[in-house]
Amino acid sequence: MSNRQVKTKFVFTALSMIFIGILNILAEASKQIKNFLTLNNDLGPYSGKILYGILISLIISFIYYYSSKESKFDIKRWTMFLLIALIIACLFVFTPFIHLILSE
Amino acid sequence: MATPIIEAISLIHGFLGTIFLMSFTGAIVALFTFTKNRYKLLKYSIFLMTISILLIDVTGVYVYGIYRASNSESAKSKLLASETPWVHTILMEFKEFAGIYVALLMLLINFLVMYYKSRILEDKNLRNSIIFLLVAGMLLTLLTFGLGAYITKVQPI
Numbered sequence: 001m002s003n004r005q006v007k008t009k010f011v012f013t014a015l016s017m018i019f020i021g022i023l024n025i026l027a028e029a030s031k032q033i034k035n036f037l038t039l040n041n042d043l044g045p046y047s048g049k050i051l052y053g054i055l056i057s058l059i060i061s062f063i064y065y066y067s068s069k070e071s072k073f074d075i076k077r078w079t080m081f082l083l084i085a086l087i088i089a090c091l092f093v094f095t096p097f098i099h100l101i102l103s104e
Numbered sequence: 105m106a107t108p109i110i111e112a113i114s115l116i117h118g119f120l121g122t123i124f125l126m127s128f129t130g131a132i133v134a135l136f137t138f139t140k141n142r143y144k145l146l147k148y149s150i151f152l153m154t155i156s157i158l159l160i161d162v163t164g165v166y167v168y169g170i171y172r173a174s175n176s177e178s179a180k181s182k183l184l185a186s187e188t189p190w191v192h193t194i195l196m197e198f199k200e201f202a203g204i205y206v207a208l209l210m211l212l213i214n215f216l217v218m219y220y221k222s223r224i225l226e227d228k229n230l231r232n233s234i235i236f237l238l239v240a241g242m243l244l245t246l247l248t249f250g251l252g253a254y255i256t257k258v259q260p261i
Contacts, residue, residue, distance in 0.1 A: 006219060013212040017205050024201065042169035046200060079233040082212075083240055086205060090244075093201040095194045 003073035004065060010078045012061040014085035020053035021092025028098050110170055110261060117163040120156045121249055127152040128242055135225070135235055143222040154214040157207045157245075164203055171196075171261055179259045191258050199251040202244050209241040 027034040027045045037048025091097045130149030134142040172180040183192040213234060217224060224230045 006216070009212055009215050013208050016208050020201060020204065040169075042173070043165065044172060046168070049201075050204060075229050075233045079236055082209075083236065086209070086240060086244075089205060090198075090202070093198055095197050 003070055004068055006073060006075075007068065007078065008061050008065040010082055011064050012057050014082050015057035015060055016054050017089035018085055018092070019056050020049055021089040023049040023053050024093050025098055025101070029102055110167065113163050114167055114256075114261065117160060117167060118252075120160045120163065121245070124153055124156040124160065124245060127156065128238065131238060132235075135231055135238075140222045140225055143225060146224065147217055150210075150214050150217045154207075154210040157203070157210045161203050161207050167261065168200065179261050183255075183259050186259070188258060191255055195251050196255055199248050199255070202248045202251075206241050206244050206248065209237060209244075213237050213241070 023033075023037060027037050027049060034045045037045035037052065039051060040047040127149045130145055131153065134146035134149060170178070172178060175181065176185075180192055180196075183189060183196075216230075216234060216237075220227075220230055224234055
C-alpha cells in the first residue's frame with residue numbers, strides 16, 4: 001500500500017485548515033485582501049477564504065505527493081500533527097486571538 | 105421574519121446535525137467492539153457522518169448568506185447594533201469556520217476507513233488514531249451546535 005497517498009491526505013487536511021485561518025487573519029489585517037477575497041457578495045470574504053484556502057492546499061499537496069518518497073508511516077505522529085494543526089487553525093479564526101496578534 | 109423556505113433549510117441544517125451525532129454513536133460502537141465483522145457498521149457510520157456534515161455545510165452557507173445580508177434587517181446587522189455585538193464578532197466568526205474544519209476532518213477519516221478497511225479494527229494504533237480524530241471532530245461539532253443554538257436564540261434569522 002502507498003503511504004504517500006495517506007500522508008498527502010493528512011497534509012491536505014492540515015494545510016487547508018491552516019490556510020483558511022491565515023486568509024482569515026489577512027482579511028482582518030487588510031481591507032484590500034478582504035475585497036480580493038470577496039468572490040460572492042452574499043457570502044462576503046468567507047467565499048474566498050474557503051475557496052483559496054482549499055486551492056492553495058491542493059496545489060501544495062500535489063507538489064508534496066510528487067516530491068515525497070515512500071517511507072515508514074507512523075500514524076500516531078501524523079494524527080498528532082493534524083490535531084496540532086486543528087488547534088492552530090481554530091486559534092486563527094478566534095477573534096480575540098486575531099486582535100492579539102494584530103495588536104489591535 | 106424568515107420565509108418558510110429559509111426556516112425549512114434552517115430546520116434541515118439542524119436535523120442533519122442530529123443524523124451526524126447518531127452516526128457518531130455507530131462509529132464509536134464499531135471501534136470499541138474490536139471485532140472485524142463490525143467494519144460495515146464503521147464504514148456506513150463514517151460515510152453517513154461525512155455526507156451529513158457536507159450537507160450541513162451547504163445548507164449552512166445558504167443560511168449564512170441570508171444571515172449576513174447588507175440590509176439593516178439582517179440578523180448580523182441587528183447583532184452588531186445590539187448590546188452584544190460579540191455574539192457575531194466572536195461566536196459567529198468562529199462557528200463559520202468550525203463547520204468547514206469538521207468537514208475536512210471527516211473527509212480524511214472517511215478516506216482512512218475506506219483505505220485501511222477492517223485493518224482499522226485490528227491495528228491498535230490505527231484504531232486509536234481514528235478515535236482521536238473522531239472525538240476531535242465531534243467536540244468541534246458539539247461546540248458549533250451549541251454556538252448555533254445560542255446565536256439563534258439571541259437573534260433569530
